[in-house]
Every structure is written in structure tokens, then in C-alpha cells.
Amino acid sequence: MSARLLDGRDVASHLRRDLKHRVERLTEGDAATTPQLAILRSGADNSAALYAASLERAARSVGVEPLLIADETDPLLATISRLNADPTVAGIVIAQPSSDPEHGRRLVERIDPAKDVDGATPTNAGWLARGQPAFVPATALAVIAILEAYDIPVAGRRAVIIGRSAVVGRPVASLLVARDATVVICHRATRNLARETRRAEILVAAAGVPGLVRAEMVNRSSVVIDCGINAVTGGIVGDVEFSAVALIVKAISPVPGGIGPVTPMMVLRQTVESAERRAGRSP
Numbered sequence: 001m002s003a004r005l006l007d008g009r010d011v012a013s014h015l016r017r018d019l020k021h022r023v024e025r026l027t028e029g030d031a032a033t034t035p036q037l038a039i040l041r042s043g044a045d046n047s048a049a050l051y052a053a054s055l056e057r058a059a060r061s062v063g064v065e066p067l068l069i070a071d072e073t074d075p076l077l078a079t080i081s082r083l084n085a086d087p088t089v090a091g092i093v094i095a096q097p098s099s100d101p102e103h104g105r106r107l108v109e110r111i112d113p114a115k116d117v118d119g120a121t122p123t124n125a126g127w128l129a130r131g132q133p134a135f136v137p138a139t140a141l142a143v144i145a146i147l148e149a150y151d152i153p154v155a156g157r158r159a160v161i162i163g164r165s166a167v168v169g170r171p172v173a174s175l176l177v178a179r180d181a182t183v184v185i186c187h188r189a190t191r192n193l194a195r196e197t198r199r200a201e202i203l204v205a206a207a208g209v210p211g212l213v214r215a216e217m218v219n220r221s222s223v224v225i226d227c228g229i230n231a232v233t234g235g236i237v238g239d240v241e242f243s244a245v246a247l248i249v250k251a252i253s254p255v256p257g258g259i260g261p262v263t264p265m266m267v268l269r270q271t272v273e274s275a276e277r278r279a280g281r282s283p
Contacts, residue, residue: 001243002252004150006225008142011149012261016061022272023063026279035275037117037268038067038083040076042107046126048096055069055093064090064271076107084112091117100252101188117270119171128174135270136146140171142262143225144179146253152202152223155180160196162186162213162239163206168227172204193217205239215244222247224252227259 020030027033031064037059039052052068059066067089083089092115094107113123119136129251147154159181163169173183186196187207195219197203205213206227228239238255246252253259 001246003224003246003249004152005246005250006146006223006253006258007148008258008261012265013148014149015145015262015265016058019062019064019265019268019272022276025276025279026272027063033279034063034065034088035271036065036067036088037271038069038089038092039095040079040092041068041070041095042076042104052095055095055264055267058160058268059271062268062272064268077110080107080110084110084115087278090275091115091267093267094120094199115274117267117274119270120167125166125171128171128223131174131178132176133174133181135274136175136266137167137171138263138266138270139168139206139227139259140175141266141270142167142259143172143227144175145262145266146225146259147202147223150251152251154202156182157201158184158199159202159204160184160186160200161204161206162193162197162228163204163208165206168206169175169204172206178203180202193234207239209239210237211239211241213240215241215248217250218245220248220250222249224249225259226253226255228255229260 039055041048042054056066056068083092092111108120111121113121114136116124116137124135128136154176160174161169161173164185166186169185173185176183184196186193197217198219200222202223204225208228210230210232224240224245226238226240230237236256242254
């Protein structure tokens with residue numbers, strides 16, 4: 001392997017220490033001010049349960065109190081209204097959208113944008129699109145956190161994103177444009193994908209297709225951020241053929257161990273920011 005490894009576990013560790021310190025400042029002398037993060041699950045999807053559990057562990061590691069809520073015990077629409085009104089709840093996140101798209105849309109739209117710490121509401125999506133983000137989807141923010149942690153220049157660079165989802169591709173594009181990158185978004189209708197990816201100085205793979213990015217699709221100056229999390233026989237793999245691509249590119253994030261550990265920290269960072277604003281405190 002010749003590429004620099006962009007280790008998300010190290011990034012997450014640094015973020016954890018900073019957030020723990022900020023929570024300690026918030027709660028000095030008054031445990032009642034401990035910020036709470038409500039983690040909602042709709043349905044029995046196993047991946048949602050795993051993500052909820054990772055958020056719970058991350059929250060406890062920085063001193064935020066997690067509230068795990070599933071719709072089997074309480075109708076989520078009514079629960080969200082209650083959480084919106086609760087001053088001790090700094091953030092609300094839905095671990096995975098409902099299997100019913102219409103129900104999922106109503107759940108997201110019910111969240112108070114000021115507590116939407118995963119940037120899911122139309123209000124926060126709109127502010128991000130205008131270049132004035134409040135809360136941002138956590139995976140997209142994790143991409144920026146890794147680039148910043150490893151001092152990877154963005155301004156003036158050509159960034160290619162594979163994937164146009166509302167939770168990764170589009171918000172990553174907005175965040176990179178705001179940092180003066182020249183951004184190209186590719187998707188299933190893109191003709192000659194390899195021609196686009198070979199020109200990338202920053203390549204973000206977020207298509208959800210195992211091994212989509214191969215060695216012949218990258219160049220030696222590329223920094224590759226793999227956002228894919230794909231369950232295959234034998235474990236979890238990304239959207240990039242890691243072993244082959246890592247021999248060519250300048251830097252690459254692994255799967256697992258790249259974006260994955262950083263994403264929960266981004267939810268927690270935005271939760272702590274929400275709590276600080278409510279307490280009239282600055283970071």
C-alpha cells in the first residue's frame with residue numbers, strides 16, 4: 001500500500017476528547033444541564049438498530065445522555081412533538097427512515113430544525129443549499145472532518161462525487177463548493193464514469209455499490225473518501241476496491257475504519273453545538 005491512510009478512528013478519537021471537554025464545561029456544577037440526544041427507530045431493521053447502538057455508545061463516551069425510542073412503544077409523531085418541547089433534549093435523530101416513505105417524511109418534517117442534529121429536515125437542507133448551513137447530514141460532515149483532520153487542501157481542487165443522495169452526495173457537494181472546490185456529481189446516468197473519476201483530485205464514493213471504484217478509475221494525485229458501507233459475504237466493504245486503489249492514489253479512507261467512526265461524532269458535535277446555543281455558551 002502506497003497511499004496515506006485516512007484513519008477515521010484517529011479522527012473520531014480527537015473529536016471525542018474535544019466534545020467531552022465541551023460537555024464538561026456545559027455541566028459544571030449542575031448535572032441537570034447534561035444535554036440529551038433522542039435516537040428514534042422506526043421498525044425493526046437490523047442496520048438501524050446497529051446505528052442506534054453506535055450513537056448510544058458515542059453519546060455516552062462524551063457525556064451526552066442518549067434516549068433510545070422505538071415506535072413499538074410510543075407513536076413517533078407524538079413523541080417527536082414532545083421532544084421538541086423538552087428543553088433538556090438538545091438533539092433528535094432518526095436512526096433510519098421508515099419503510100413507509102410517506103411516514104418517514106412526516107417524521108422528519110415534525111422535527112424542530114433547531115434540534116435536527118442530522119440535518120434531515122427540509123429547513124436545514126435549504127440552508128445548506130444556500131451556503132448557510134445550520135445542521136448538516138452527519139456522513140457528509142464526516143467527509144469534511146476527515147479532509148480537515150489530515151490537512152488536505154480543498155480550495156481550487158476538482159472534486160468528483162459518485163452518488164447524489166440527500167444524505168451524502170448532495171450535501172457533500174454543497175460543503176465542498178462552500179470551500180471553493182470545483183465539484184462534479186456523478187450518478188447512474190453518467191456516461192463514462194471512469195473518465196470523470198480519473199480527473200478527480202478529491203474523489204468521494206457514495207453510491208452504495210461494492211467495489212464500484214477500481215484501480216483504472218483513479219490517478220496518482222487523488223484523495224479517495226469511501227462512504228460506502230456494503231454488507232457482503234465475509235464482512236463489510238466500501239464502494240472502492242481498497243487493496244488495488246490504495247496502490248495508486250495519494251490518500252484513501254478504509255472501510256471499515258474510515259467514515260464510519262466519524263459519523264456518530266458529527267451527530268454528537270452538532271448535538272453539543274445545539275446545547276451550547278441553548279445555554280448561551282460558545283464552543
